[in-house]
Amino acid sequence: MxxxxxxxxxxxxxxxxxxxxxxxxxxxxxxxxxxxxxxxxxxxxxxxxxxxxxxxxxxxxTNKAASGLPYKGNAGNGSRFPEYERQGRIPATNPDDDEAFLRQCRERAEKQRQQLKRNQQAQEDGA
Known part of the structure; x- marks a missing residue:
């Protein structure tokens, strides 16, 4: 006993x-x-x-044997990247196809060039 x-x-x-x-x-x-x-x-x-x-x-x-994959959080639905199937996710696009993005990049680069020229001219004038 x-x-x-x-x-x-x-x-x-x-x-x-x-x-x-x-x-x-x-x-x-x-x-x-x-x-x-x-x-x-x-x-x-x-x-x-x-x-x-x-x-x-x-x-x-969870039944790990049924999922077949050892990592945690695997639902076993066959998708290797479940984050791509998340609700509300905006799919990635090619930036070369986005004209607004390219225009914004060009404008920002031009502003940086102008600022660099102004800084160089201010240094030459002050020297």
């Missing part, structure tokens, strides 16, 4: 340590229902109940 109590105690302690480490290493965006710091306090102070609550309601479990 004492052996069973000790084994159960070690299992609960191991679960508690696992959940503390899991809360700390989980990204803030992956925590569900509460902020990460709140989950850490719940797991720290409620021990076994807090650990079970974290596993059920707090952590977002």
């Amino acid at each position: 004492i052996f069973a109590d000790g084994t159960l105690g070690l299992i609960v302690f191991g679960l508690w340590i696992f959940c503390i480490i899991d809360v700390i290493t989980t990204d803030e965006s992956q925590c569900r229902n509460l902020p990460k710091l709140a989950w850490l306090f719940i797991v720290l102070f409620l021990f076994d109940i807090g650990s079970i609550i974290w596993l059920i309601a707090g952590s977002a479990r």
